Amino acid sequence: MPRATPTYIDTHAHLNHPRFKRDRPAVLRRASDAGVGAIVVVGYDPPSSREALDLAEQHEHLWATVGLHPHDAKDAAEAALTSLRNMAAHPKTIAVGETGLDYYRNLSPPDQQQQAFRRLIRLARDLGLPLIIHNREADEDALRLLQEERAEEIGGVFHCFSGDVDFARRVLDFGFLLGIDGPITYPPQRGTKSELARVVEQVPLEALLIETDCPWLAPQPHRGKRNEPAYVVEVAREIGRLRGVPVERVGEVTSAAARRLFPRLKPPGEKRG
Ligand code: NI
Numbered sequence: 001m002p003r004a005t006p007t008y009i010d011t012h013a014h015l016n017h018p019r020f021k022r023d024r025p026a027v028l029r030r031a032s033d034a035g036v037g038a039i040v041v042v043g044y045d046p047p048s049s050r051e052a053l054d055l056a057e058q059h060e061h062l063w064a065t066v067g068l069h070p071h072d073a074k075d076a077a078e079a080a081l082t083s084l085r086n087m088a089a090h091p092k093t094i095a096v097g098e099t100g101l102d103y104y105r106n107l108s109p110p111d112q113q114q115q116a117f118r119r120l121i122r123l124a125r126d127l128g129l130p131l132i133i134h135n136r137e138a139d140e141d142a143l144r145l146l147q148e149e150r151a152e153e154i155g156g157v158f159h160c161f162s163g164d165v166d167f168a169r170r171v172l173d174f175g176f177l178l179g180i181d182g183p184i185t186y187p188p189q190r191g192t193k194s195e196l197a198r199v200v201e202q203v204p205l206e207a208l209l210i211e212t213d214c215p216w217l218a219p220q221p222h223r224g225k226r227n228e229p230a231y232v233v234e235v236a237r238e239i240g241r242l243r244g245v246p247v248e249r250v251g252e253v254t255s256a257a258a259r260r261l262f263p264r265l266k267p268p269g270e271k272r273g
Pocket of ligand 1: 012014042098213
């Protein structure tokens with residue numbers, strides 16, 4: 001039997017962002033040409049979550065998540081949470097997020113971020129959906145809240161992972177995965193190996209998901225420009241280089257991991273039930 005074409009899944013793309021408004025069809029075409037067979041469009045507030053769902057309804061290989069970024073936690077009004085809950089029930093919604101804590105920019109006060117984070121974890125648990133976590137300089141609180149809210153029962157991913165090897169192991173022990181993005185391709189400073197490279201080398205390959213977080217964080221050859229799902233292959237290539245495995249193998253293993261975490265995400269070409 002002929003082997004299926006190697007495919008990659010961009011598990012974190014903001015194709016709902018205004019920067020894709022003008023040329024989204026061309027962006028989608030380049031992704032398909034690059035072997036990106038499925039794309040998870042991630043919401044960060046109610047309107048962007050709605051837009052993610054609209055895109056997922058229009059394209060068979062696009063999937064949506066509904067979330068509220070910690071920057072907007074101060075706007076976590078009852079109406080916003082109700083609308084997220086309604087959208088989360090849609091069959092093409094595969095996760096709740098992004099949600100989490102961001103103590104680096106602190107655009108919402110930490111107590112309000114924690115409150116909103118807890119509510120989104122509970123929403124995910126109610127619906128049996130996994131979580132997409134945004135964590136910046138909040139390692140201890142993020143993991144503690146997930147533990148207190150028993151999020152290990154639904155699973156999830158620490159998107160755009162930037163912690164050290166020790167924290168990576170604690171995340172994996174908790175049963176969550178690590179999302180790896182463009183920064184893995186950036187040359188390390190002063191020739192020393194980056195902590196992120198150490199993480200990628202030392203954890204099981206099955207623990208990794210590949211993401212772009214586009215339009216941000218374009219990988220090295222495109223650094224500084226708008227990122228897009230086709231470039232997720234550059235992330236896979238660097239993971240493969242660090243671990244000494246072919247890029248296609250990284251695609252296979254990370255795609256399988258994505259489908260385990262997001263059971264609603266069907267392989268490309270498979271009919272939706
Ligand atoms: Ni994001």
